[in-house]
Amino acid sequence: MDKFLYLVTEGIKNTWRHKMTTLTAIFSLFIALYIVGLMATAGNNTHKLLHYLRSKYKIEVFFKQGVSNEEAVGMIHSIKQIDGVRNATIIEKEDAVRIFKDQFGENIVDLLGYNPLPVSAVVNLDRNRRDRLRVEPIIKQIRAIGQVEEIRYQGNLISKIERNYKRVIDQLPYLSGIIILVTVLIIYNTIKLSVYSRRDLIKTLQLIGATRTFIKLPFIIEGVLIGLISVIFVFPALIITVEGLNYIISNFSSLGLKLSFDPFVWIWLFLMVMAITTLGSYRAASGFLK
């Protein structure tokens, strides 16, 4: 028990004895974890951004003259059944007159003596689907319903957004993999350098009869402690960054978007850093033991 307590104390004391090495290691780990945390948070919020953009997608369907409100209701019901459509709202001929008056300040019925505005519908698209939303098949199906005079939509913009979203989603696993690999290497090498700077201690301990476990344990404790301190600092740093971005978005942009920080990201970072520092210190210390 005395021996175990001594080794734990040694691990803790070593972080203090080698303040500069410890600080450098904590800083390197902090930067690496912060970048991974930021990437993970960005990944988590990608869908939120897309959700916001999709809420702005709008298809306006103008029915032919002569289509009554009742007939339009039936057609809108068919539109709602199309895959990718979230909802569709009818704009009756009377509503169209009101909208015209709101926009131009004139009552078109008074001007012309009759209502020339057709019944129309505003179609909103599904925001929540994870795959690429294709608008062209939806347009084709709306046309197929018949009695449709004109369809207005932002086809190019929607395609561009959806295409880029798909590209990001496709690349994300590879990008995450590379970033995690680089992070693992940074953390491992930082720990290795920290152990390397004390190879004389390892040699001395070996010469006085210390077992391999006795030599390695303080290094493992030290590595875990460094990882722990880094990951503790990363948590508020990520929250501050997300809140800072939210402040900028709400005050300096017209985006109605609020980014969120998922604590699961931090738990994931915590587990990752604990595993790497434990394994890294173990391997690094073993490397200097003949």
Place this chain on the structure above:
Amino acid sequence: MIEFQNVSYAHSKGYGVNNLNMTIDDGDFTFLIGPTGSGKTTLMRLIYFDLLPDTGLVKVNGKLSTKMSHRKIANARKSIGMVFQDYKLLGDRNLFENIALPLHVLGFSANDISTRVEEALELVGLEKKEKHLPSELSGGEQQRACLARAIIKEPDILLADEPTGNLDPVASFELVRLLETIHEMGTTILMASHNYNLIKGRGRPIYELKDGVLRIR
């Protein structure tokens, strides 16, 4: 007891020791002399199993070089104290912590460690320097601290590899006297040196190592 039977060891650059036969009985104080590069350190390293012979057998306190594993080597070293020319004190720990290190390895309690370190420091004349870092001590004091660290676990065998190599004649003489005091307590000592004047006339067996070949002087 230390026993070498037809031991040869060659380093990658060619030098080493060749067909050594030597016996040091329990309680002996033996000197090993020879010029730099003659193989003294190699011989010492073979005793504490830092090197294992290419051929032949090294037997230390009943432990055989042919049956060594990492765990057995660590175990064998628990009964061997070592003093080095370059001290090998840890620069980031004070004298107390440096000297206490072998006792922590052996699992002594904090109280026992404190008592033993005080006794060892007193024996080597460093009782008021326990809080000092090695860098705050003279060469002679560092070597005595190294000696205190070697004897604190009361080893059966004490190996001193050129312990006076970095010391002035007065400090060297004092260190040898200190080793003789420790020997009187029953410890087997093997001290390597290239300074024949320091060890001659002490009535101790002297082995001479030259170009890896051993002979008794």
